[in-house]
Amino acid sequence: MDFPSVVRKYGEEMTRLALTRAVSRIRGVLNRRTAAAVEGVLVMTTEQLRLDALQVACVLDDFPFSADEKCALIDKAWEIVGR
Numbered sequence: 761m762d763f764p765s766v767v768r769k770y771g772e773e774m775t776r777l778a779l780t781r782a783v784s785r786i787r788g789v790l791n792r793r794t795a796a797a798v799e800g801v802l803v804m805t806t807e808q809l810r811l812d813a814l815q816v817a818c819v820l821d822d823f824p825f826s827a828d829e830k831c832a833l834i835d836k837a838w839e840i841v842g843r
Contacts, residue, residue, distance in 0.1 A: 761826070761828035761829050761832045762832055763832045763833070763836045765832070766825070766829050766832050769829075770824070770825070770829075774823065775833070778819075778820055778823050778825070778833055779833055779836060779837055779840070781819040781820070782816060782819055782820060782833055782834055782837035783837045783840050783841055784819075785815060785816050785819045786816055786837055786838065786841050787841060789812045789815060789816065790841070793812070816834060816837075817830060817834065820833060
């Protein structure tokens with residue numbers, strides 16, 4: 761599933777709302793993790809990384825997206841955050 765297909769299926773309003781939530785959560789996770797870095801070094805466990813990814817995915821639970829559609833939205837959210 762690609763992002764344009766999600767937009768066509770659910771409409772711009774719902775997609776924009778979901779994308780806004782995902783971007784916000786990703787930025788929050790990044791801010792929290794970078795604030796925890798010591799002298800520019802961030803150490804985290806695989807479990808912490810898994811929980812961060814789960815937090816991002818869970819913001820889309822209120823929407824009717826399939827797992828593939830969530831992945832497309834999260835990919836797009838990372839693209840936005842990376843700009």
